[in-house]
Amino acid sequence: MDALEYTQTHLPEFLADLEAFIRLEAPSHDLPGLRQVARWIVENFAPFGTLSQEETPNGPLLTLKRPGSGPKVLVLCHFDTVHPVGAFGWKLEGDWAFGPGVYDMKGGIVQLLWALRAAEALGLKLPSLEVLFTPDEEVGSLASRAAIEGAGKRNDLVLVLEAPMGNGDLKVARKGVGQYRLTAHGKAAHQGVEPEKGVNAIVELAHQIAQVVALQDWEKGTTLGPNVVQGGTVSNVVPDEAQVLIDLRVWQMGEAKRIEGALRALQPHLPGARLSLEGGINRPPMEPSEASLRLFERARRVGAQLGLNLGAGWVGGGSDGNFTAALGVPTLDGLGLFGADAHQKTERVAVSQIPQRVALLAGLLEDLVADV
Ligand SMILES: [Zn+2]
Incomplete structure (x- = not known):
């Protein structure tokens, strides 16, 4: 069995996790909501490494550290959303799962959880991981920026679990x-x-x-x-x-x-x-460096084995990847779930494409162990 089959087999459990996580709503600055979401992350990620939590004026900031081999990889996720509580709810309709933050980007957090579960179940080797879960990306990351930059400096490369481009391409440049x-x-x-x-x-x-x-x-x-x-x-x-x-x-x-x-x-x-x-x-702008394009190339190859045809996208909106890229750390963004309509009440992810994106993340992490 590989990570793709593993996730296909466990897709109902993946969706149950996604629903539970999306139902815990947390717009930026909603401290009780953000703490609830943070608790869910702590409970679910605890088996995969050492978690620490820091209180910031914008909510809790969590760090997961997991030893591994090969390069040191920083993974960036944020768990705040732009939607006020009750703006719209979780819904499955056809191939789409709707919900606040399902695409931008709480879905990416559940994707990481299942990539780690797949790696564990299949005995995949992983690089040394540091994962930051931040509470304020949608409002400029003022309370998280120092932690993001500090983590960027002590790691070799950065993966950002924000949504991919509308056509599924990854993101190598941001304004x-x-x-x-x-x-x-x-x-x-x-x-x-x-x-x-x-x-x-x-x-x-x-x-x-x-x-x-x-x-x-x-x-x-x-x-x-x-x-x-x-x-x-x-x-x-x-x-x-x-x-x-x-x-x-x-x-x-x-x-x-x-x-x-x-x-x-x-x-x-x-x-x-x-x-x-x-x-x-x-x-600062995320300008594509040679090293970040090499990182993209590895992701493209891993994706090709999964039937994905991934391009290197440029996008006007910023993310926390802008901070690490500006420090010169190779940064690849857009590794989250495939979907549509970020920041809208029709925000959604395509259920049938979840296994490929989980396998892409697990496969890229495994590939990074091989050489730097
Ligand atoms: Zn986002």
Whole structure:
């Protein structure tokens, strides 16, 4: 028997685990919910290594360590979801399993559990494993970032159990993400009596937004979204303050630096106006290195033996893999379950493809023992 047959045989138990785990709901910042989910992880992963738990302001952060042979492998998972409690429930319909986080990415945690069970049952050799289960990926990983980077530095490579691309491809590159708040400060005045004494912060901001958008480079994939605007009080007062929230996405760190420099160098357009800028790069880009592409190549070969035709995908959204890739640690992402509609109420995974993805993970881990 191999890992594929093992998971096919145990698919009903896999689904029972998945249902139980998905029914424990935990949106980011819901500390009681996150603790419940953490308890489930502790109970189920306890047979596979040494677990430790750290309380962070964003919820519990769990680490599983399992000795093994060959390279030291870090596995990244997060167990928070974007869905408020009760947004939608667990449901099996046709080949699909629906539920909050089933695809992004609590399903990936159950997949890892069964990859470990398969490895144990079949006597597969595994590399030395360190698994981080984090509570705050969907809200920027502020409380987990240091632990993720620390673990990245003491391991040889990183596997991320986020969802694959929509067509099932793995993820070798992710855009970096920056978030900024640009505020224009003007001077209030009566719009009817003495408008000339005012400095209109909204007019100032409008000029700035045009400049911000002009920094985009579509060819390089650098985008700037001035996506929230606030300003003014009532229509007969010249507004003294206006602000815009800007979303920055880049494939390359060089582009992040170029934009950051240009934003900081913005100059007021209207006499008497002033600008202030807050924010910065939240996740550095995950740029594909030669070593990470070699890691992808191994996963591709393992997948081919399972009947999967895996490509190397590039994706605009960030993950915790961005942090480890930026440290130069080879990082392969998108190793989670196949499905669709992340962050939507139709979020789901394809049940018939679960065994292949479990076997892909188990097979890749086994393959990594062979050589580095
Ligand atoms: Zn995710």
